[in-house]
Amino acid sequence: MEISQSNRAVIIGGGPRGTSVLERLLAHTAVAGNPKTDLHIDVVDPYPAGSGHVWQPGQSRLFLMNTQSFYPTLVPEDPALPSPVAGSTFDQWRARQQRDPLPALTAGDRAELAVLGSNDFPSRALYGRYLRCTVEELLGTVPDGVTIAFHETTAVWVRPAGDGMFDVGLATGEGIRAHSVVLALGHIPSRLNPEQRELQAAAGQLGLQYFPPAVPADVDWSRIPAGEPVLVRGMGLNFFDTMGQLTEGRGGKFVSNGTGLEYEPSGQEPLIIAASRRGTPYRAKAALDGYYASSITLRYLTEAAIERLAKAGIRPSFDHDLWPLLHRDALWAYYSTLVRSQPGAVPDAPAFLTALEEALQPHAHSAANWEDSVESVLAVHVGPRHRLDLPGLAAPLAGRSFDSRRGHDAAVVEFLLDDARRSALGEDDPVKMAIAALHHGRAVLKSAVADGGITDESWVAGLRGWFESFVEGLASGPPALRSEQLAALARAGVVSFVGPDPKFRVDRKAAMFTAASPWVSGPPATARTMVEALAPGNRVSANDSPVLEQLLADGLVRPKLMMTAEGAPIESTGLDVEAHPYRPVAANGSVTEGLFVLGLQLSSAQWGTAIAAEAVQPGGPAYRSGQRTLRDADEIAAAILRRA
Numbered sequence: 001m002e003i004s005q006s007n008r009a010v011i012i013g014g015g016p017r018g019t020s021v022l023e024r025l026l027a028h029t030a031v032a033g034n035p036k037t038d039l040h041i042d043v044v045d046p047y048p049a050g051s052g053h054v055w056q057p058g059q060s061r062l063f064l065m066n067t068q069s070f071y072p073t074l075v076p077e078d079p080a081l082p083s084p085v086a087g088s089t090f091d092q093w094r095a096r097q098q099r100d101p102l103p104a105l106t107a108g109d110r111a112e113l114a115v116l117g118s119n120d121f122p123s124r125a126l127y128g129r130y131l132r133c134t135v136e137e138l139l140g141t142v143p144d145g146v147t148i149a150f151h152e153t154t155a156v157w158v159r160p161a162g163d164g165m166f167d168v169g170l171a172t173g174e175g176i177r178a179h180s181v182v183l184a185l186g187h188i189p190s191r192l193n194p195e196q197r198e199l200q201a202a203a204g205q206l207g208l209q210y211f212p213p214a215v216p217a218d219v220d221w222s223r224i225p226a227g228e229p230v231l232v233r234g235m236g237l238n239f240f241d242t243m244g245q246l247t248e249g250r251g252g253k254f255v256s257n258g259t260g261l262e263y264e265p266s267g268q269e270p271l272i273i274a275a276s277r278r279g280t281p282y283r284a285k286a287a288l289d290g291y292y293a294s295s296i297t298l299r300y301l302t303e304a305a306i307e308r309l310a311k312a313g314i315r316p317s318f319d320h321d322l323w324p325l326l327h328r329d330a331l332w333a334y335y336s337t338l339v340r341s342q343p344g345a346v347p348d349a350p351a352f353l354t355a356l357e358e359a360l361q362p363h364a365h366s367a368a369n370w371e372d373s374v375e376s377v378l379a380v381h382v383g384p385r386h387r388l389d390l391p392g393l394a395a396p397l398a399g400r401s402f403d404s405r406r407g408h409d410a411a412v413v414e415f416l417l418d419d420a421r422r423s424a425l426g427e428d429d430p431v432k433m434a435i436a437a438l439h440h441g442r443a444v445l446k447s448a449v450a451d452g453g454i455t456d457e458s459w460v461a462g463l464r465g466w467f468e469s470f471v472e473g474l475a476s477g478p479p480a481l482r483s484e485q486l487a488a489l490a491r492a493g494v495v496s497f498v499g500p501d502p503k504f505r506v507d508r509k510a511a512m513f514t515a516a517s518p519w520v521s522g523p524p525a526t527a528r529t530m531v532e533a534l535a536p537g538n539r540v541s542a543n544d545s546p547v548l549e550q551l552l553a554d555g556l557v558r559p560k561l562m563m564t565a566e567g568a569p570i571e572s573t574g575l576d577v578e579a580h581p582y583r584p585v586a587a588n589g590s591v592t593e594g595l596f597v598l599g600l601q602l603s604s605a606q607w608g609t610a611i612a613a614e615a616v617q618p619g620g621p622a623y624r625s626g627q628r629t630l631r632d633a634d635e636i637a638a639a640i641l642r643r644a
Contacts, residue, residue: 007039009640010168010176012155012547013184014045015052016074016131016612017599020630021182022049022148023075023138024637027082030143032641039641042176044151044168050135054187055128059217061108062244063124066237066476069094070118071291072127072612074134076630086137089615091118093130102133119289121479124217156546159554164594164643171546180640182596183551183584187215187610189544190536195504199513199530202506208513209529213536216241221249224529226268231513231525233504234533235274235281236472240482242533246270247489254485260417261484263492272495273525274533275515279397279408279500280415281486282477284423286432290620292443293436295427296333300362301325301441303624306448317455318462322448324370326441327390328360331374333437334388334430341428345386352381388434394473397500402520405497409490412497416487423480439475442608446625450606451579456562460570463607498525538600538610539573548601555587556595560604574604581635594643596636599629 009025011018022041029039047053065072073089088096097105097113105113112126142148154171158181161167168176192200192212203210211219216238224230224246232242248254251266274281286293305325309316316322335356339349346352359373378387392398396415402408422429427436448454449463477483489495499517507514507526516524540548541559551557560576561569575597576585582597582605600609606628614626 007180007641007643008042008176008178009039009180009182010042010044010155010166010178011182011184012044012158012168013052013182013186013599014043014047014049014150015054015184015186016050017186017629017633018043018045018052018182018184019050019074019131019135019138020613020633021184021598021636022135023084023087024082024630024634025640026085026138026142026146028634028637028641029146030085030141031082033143039146041146041148042151042168042178043148044153044155044170046152046154048132048152049150050131050133051128052131052186054215054217055124055131056217057106057109057125057128057132059123059125059128060245060249061112061123061125062249063216063241064121064479065124065127066478067121067291067612068119069116069122070617071614073615073627073630074131074613076613076627076634077616078627078631081631081634085141085143087134090122090127090130091615093133094118094122104133104136105129154546157550158547158556158595160556166594179643180594180596182598182636182640183547183601184598185543185545185548185601186599187536187538188548190539191542191544193537193542196532199504199506202508203513203530206506206508206511207528208506208511210513211529211531213532213534215535216245219245219531221245224270224531226250226270228270228529229273229525229527230270230529230531231498231504231515231527232272232274232531232533233276233502233515235276235278236533237282237476237478238535239274239276239281239533240478240486242531243272243482243486243489243495246272247485247494252494254488261488263485263488263494265492265494269494270529271493272489273498273515273527274495275498275502275504275517275525277501278395278473279497279502279517279519280412281483282473283393283419283435283475284477284480284483285475286423286429286436287426287480288436290617291614292440292617292621293427293433294620295337296329296433296436296440297621298326298329298437298440298444299332300328300360301444303444303447306444315455316448316453316458318449318458318467320458322445322454323462323467325362326438326445328362328370329437329441330390330434331388332356332360334434335382337428337433338382338386338430341425341430342386346381348381352377355381388430390434391470393431393435394470395500397519400519402499404522405499405520405525408499408517408520409496413487413490416483416490420480420483420487423483435474438471440621442471442475443621443623443625446606446608446628447623450625450628452605457565460562460564460572464573468607496525504530538603540575540601541571551584556592557584558587562604572604574609575601577602577605579605581639582632596639598632598636602632 075087250268499520
């Protein structure tokens with residue numbers, strides 16, 4: 001590829017996505033080998049490049065990644081792409097540091113690396129160190145004619161400058177004129193919703209403490225007083241970060257008693273009162289040798305099935321076309337594992353599996369009655385105790401009421417320990433393998449739904465309307481150790497639970513936050529401190545970003561509008577973009593050439609944009625979605641080099 005003598009690109013966002021674009025630009029220029037190349041790259045981010053905001057190496061090591069060491073990578077392994085000039089997967093970097101540690105590693109890094117295996121969950125701090133080290137490696141291999149400048153500040157505006165150029169304004173007052181601009185903004189603050197604003201305002205008026213959604217490393221946890229109740233809303237991944245900071249982070253210890261864990265308080269803990277819509281936290285991950293369960297192979301929701309729909313000219317509906325296929329896969333995974341792992345659970349296992357396989361065939365029955373056919377097979381072969389209630393997995397307390405919070409707490413502890421036990425069984429637990437099928441299915445769905453692959457109404461009502469929260473609660477949970485720790489904290493009286501469908505209010509007379517569940521009798525839980533254990537919302541129209549607000553106001557970008565089943569337009573979470581490479585659509589419908597988007601702000605064109613790129617797993621399934629973000633970065637880099 002010939003590159004002109006003058007080409008300047010600005011990457012706004014120096015986290016993993018922005019660094020991927022930087023890496024791809026260097027890889028492409030190295031392949032071009034053009035001595036006349038004059039490429040200047042500006043990386044703009046108030047935080048150091050590589051780790052960016054979320055992955056700062058100095059944060060608490062109690063904040064763990066949600067994937068194991070073998071999973072993430074910053075550099076592509078696709079042979080169809082230009083080879084990286086430097087860098088490796090995180091796991092390769094981990095192994096190299098164990099053999100020959102870099103001087104940049106801190107004592108904390110070295111201590112963690114000493115015991116960190118390929119299947120262990122690293123801290124976000126260590127992943128941040130990997131990201132920064134990768135940037136340093138890249139800077140040591142910059143091709144001739146390429147220069148890079150890092151600006152540790154905020155970009156506040158981007159405006160066309162004529163002749164296809166852009167002016168980028170920085171918070172320092174400096175301006176940059178460039179041929180191309182990449183928006184790799186990552187996780188950015190979000191304006192509070194009306195209820196959150198009311199809670200925050202009430203806290204200010206009544207002398208209470210309200211902690212809005214935030215990156216956990218940004219929160220001053222020392223402000224939460226010891227020995228006093230604190231209401232925590234949300235029991236997803238951010239909840240476990242909150243839990244760790246307020247327990248182990250304050251000197252408490254988990255110790256094994258031979259059969260499980262016990263918690264030894266330090267006396268500095270608050271009394272944590274946790275609440276979520278389900279009433280229980282996310283289910284824990286199963287103990288597996290890889291990211292995907294090796295005993296599960298999708299039979300129905302396959303890449304080939306998606307291709308058949310495309311060849312037939314069908315733009316699928318999630319609920320009508322895709323979910324029935326994945327539902328079949330989850331049922332087969334559960335019952336085939338049940339037969340294999342629990343001999344005797346199904347008296348005539350061969351006949352059962354044959355009948356079940358026939359009932360599950362998509363061509364054998366209409367969409368309306370295949371589930372009835374499966375039910376008929378189950379009625380003959382499987383007793384009630386061994387039946388799968390797939391929706392019930394995500395709402396284990398549904399249909400139950402409790403006379404007291406103590407009774408509800410006991411039910412949550414029972415759920416946590418049962419779930420941890422199932423996780424330990426790994427591929428021999430039918431429930432965890434049904435969830436594993438859903439996890440496999442997510443990877444296929446990411447490719448199937450990208451770039452308008454499904455109807456707008458099914459994106460709004462199906463994929464984002466119910467499936468996303470359903471599958472995240474089942475397949476995106478913490479390591480099982482966290483469930484065991486939470487159970488120990490509940491038994492120690494450090495944590496209690498509000499119950500399903502909680503309602504949060506402010507009692508102005510008592511100057512207290514309150515939370516109560518309609519399914520748990522007794523007075524509401526009260527506290528003078530409330531924590532939103534939620535990440536800031538990823539919605540471009542509500543994001544609190546100067547440059548994004550300016551681009552929206554000037555009409556250079558716009559949110560994606562989708563049509564509901566009723567024919568009403570609804571504003572979706574991400575930007576409206578023209579795909580490959582992703583360029584934003586302006587308010588007037590034109591495509592803004594030279595302006596590119598990568599990462600979270602693509603959430604209306606792609607699904608699951610927050611997770612890192614997946615390293616190739618030897619012997620594992622090679623889903624196309626695994627390194628999608630790196631291919632996107634490669635396309636952007638190639639387009640940048642063609643512009644000048």
